[in-house]
Amino acid sequence: MWIYEKKLQFPVKIKNPDARAASIIVSQLGGPDGELAASMRYLNQRFSMPDRKIVGILTDVGTEELAHLEMVGSILTQLTKNLPVSEIESSPFAQYFVDHTAGVYPASAAGVPADMKYIGVKGDVIADLNEDLAAEQKARVTYDNILRMIDDPDIREPIKFLRERELVHYQRFADALRHAQESMNSKNFYATNPSFDN
Numbered sequence: 503m504w505i506y507e508k509k510l511q512f513p514v515k516i517k518n519p520d521a522r523a524a525s526i527i528v529s530q531l532g533g534p535d536g537e538l539a540a541s542m543r544y545l546n547q548r549f550s551m552p553d554r555k556i557v558g559i560l561t562d563v564g565t566e567e568l569a570h571l572e573m574v575g576s577i578l579t580q581l582t583k584n585l586p587v588s589e590i591e592s593s594p595f596a597q598y599f600v601d602h603t604a605g606v607y608p609a610s611a612a613g614v615p616a617d618m619k620y621i622g623v624k625g626d627v628i629a630d631l632n633e634d635l636a637a638e639q640k641a642r643v644t645y646d647n648i649l650r651m652i653d654d655p656d657i658r659e660p661i662k663f664l665r666e667r668e669l670v671h672y673q674r675f676a677d678a679l680r681h682a683q684e685s686m687n688s689k690n691f692y693a694t695n696p697s698f699d700n
Contacts, residue, residue: 504565511569512663516580516656521593523652524581525611528598530648530664531574532608532616535640539620541567543637550625553685559678560634563671570664575606577660631679635672642668 530536544564551557582595582604590599597613608616622633645665652658 510573510576511566512573512660514573514576514580514660516577516654518654518656519583519585519589520581520654520657521585521589521595521599523654523657524578525594525598526648526651527574527577527581527611527657527661528607528609529611530641530644531571531578531606533610533612533614533644534617534620535637535644536608536610536616536620537567537571537574537641538608538616540564540637540641541571542618543621543623544634546621546623547630547634550623550630551627553627553682555681556627556631556678559674563634563674566667566671570667573660573664577657578606579604581657627682628679631675631682634675635679638668638672638675642672 532538541564544560544567548557548560548564551560585595585604590596594611598607598609601607610616622630622637624630624633642665645661645668648661649658649665652661
């Protein structure tokens with residue numbers, strides 16, 4: 503079903519390792535609004551969608567989120583490669599390092615491991631697409647927060663790319679919600695359980 507192109511969606515070439523930056527960015531790997539949760543949310547929601555167009559959007563975006571997971575993992579790997587122990591000890595990355603060394607492990611910046619409770623799958627087209635809109639907005643805010651705390655352009659450029667993709671995903675889910683609402687046989691989709699005409 504998928505074709506894997508063996509290159510990152512956007513190049514990651516970080517010259518200066520940075521334990522502090524890694525301790526922040528890890529949240530977009532396995533935090534509540536990170537790429538792992540997003541990919542699992544969309545790739546599971548698609549099974550209960552009543553419309554092939556919406557299934558296609560969820561599959562496209564969910565697959566792209568896997569590519570973003572790969573990018574964040576690459577950022578973390580480059581930020582932590584060959585870090586001296588003295589830098590690790592004096593950074594928030596120390597707690598992560600104790601449990602995972604410099605392995606890429608999905609957790610939040612607070613150290614909470616990724617959890618499937620982060621994904622919302624209700625089986626209702628309106629509920630799930632609104633969940634997706636909120637998820638993309640929250641991920642965008644997290645990237646904004648990361649950009650506020652990181653100065654290194656080698657880190658900022660791929661993070662800015664990822665942030666922009668959240669905006670595109672938000673727009674795609676808005677289109678999907680609009681399409682779902684237009685396809686329903688009842689326009690009072692907030693008070694009823696409408697079905698689809700097609």
